[in-house]
Amino acid sequence: MSRTQDVLAATSEGALSEYLAEEIHRRILTGDIRVGSWLRQDTLAAEFNVSRTPVREAVRALGGRGVLEIIPRRGALVIGSTPRDIRENYEVRAELEGFAAELAAERIQTAQLTALRAAVDDFDGIVAAAAAPDAADRDGELESRWTDANERFHATLLEAADNAHLAASVRESRRRLPHNTTFAALSGSQRQLTINAADHRAILEAIEASDGEKARRLARQHLLRAADLVTRRFERELEVQRRAR
Template identity: 30%
Template sequence: MNNLDGLPEFKGPGTLANTVCDYLENAILDGRLEAGTRLVERDLAEKFNVSRPPIREAIRQLNNEGLVKIVPRKGAVVARISAKDVEEIYSIKILIEGFAAREAAKKLSEADLRKLKSLIEKMAIQIERAGVSRYVKLAEEFHDLINKAAGNDKLYEIYKRLSKQIICHRINYLSLPGGLRCSLGGHKKIFEALLQRAPDRVESCLTEHIRYAQQVLTMRIKRSEEGNGSANQT
């Protein structure tokens, strides 16, 4: 856990457990805590200068969100994602985000559309700067705005939970040659369909965008799994 720079700011109305949970969640999502990293209560309590119960509760919350797994005889570790996980997550994303996009096409305000356009422009700038991490955050804002505009709170909760489980892996596959430009092209198609207030086209463009991401991420994970399998046999 040497990648955990600084300390959480324990202030405001939130509990210690929530503060620790938010800090660890951000560290997982931005890649500072990589998949497979052990989260040891004693070490975290010493690092953050808090007792162990808030650490234990924070880990429990992260486990409920799917970001951490409790492994027998090993304890809590940052969750890995398998090809099967990707298939299941993206299958659900296609269903809920397709519906959300159709609703958003009818409900987005002019201010929302201007915000989406601004996000695409900022994403294009990050491509020139090779700013993959920043690009991913902007892309998340883009999709977040669309899903929130659908006006379905339960759908939005599911969307956020699923997004958290894959966001750190998106940095991995978007780092491939041409990955960012291909992604930007998909976002532009979605935006153009939203501008036209065309629900069918929006859903089609978004589904195509999500399926492509699923295929690339699945390929990367399978190669990694095959590599680990070969290494274990030697």
């Protein structure tokens, strides 16, 4: 059984369409599903061995992200995201999450600070595990651990900022890209994983020191660094796709 099949087998009904949306979006970004092509829901349902209902919900979600254009009586046309779209998304998020870090430095509660520290410690553990001889065999596990720690860190940061409108803006920006794009760009480099973990710890330390200006600057730099990594990765993959055609 493939890793995708393993994930699908373990996925609850409620989360299945979300998983499918993330996977389809990832394939569009990497060029495996080409911009300008039509998505066939019955073909996707057969490939993932699921009913058409979660596929239909996934397609609807991607239409909401602007990745697909839903055309009545014709289907779903792949519009996709360009490297420029990805970079611009991250640039907006860098400003928003930088502001969130600044607010968090002023407003964070003890329980939230504890949660940030736990996430940062988990990042350090992932960096150590990625350096182990069997790291390649555990790539899926490391991705899952990193994704969990990253989600907890950034969600706690937004919670600590205590600004509902800011949180809504960040969520809207984040949903326009699959959640696993950053780890995919990081996973091939122990150096970049180490830098990423150090970024999170530095942001935490600025928040612990109640230094809002520094927390904002570090969070912004962190997101812009991710923008560079992710856009370069997709530019390379698009070039590979072009050469294969």
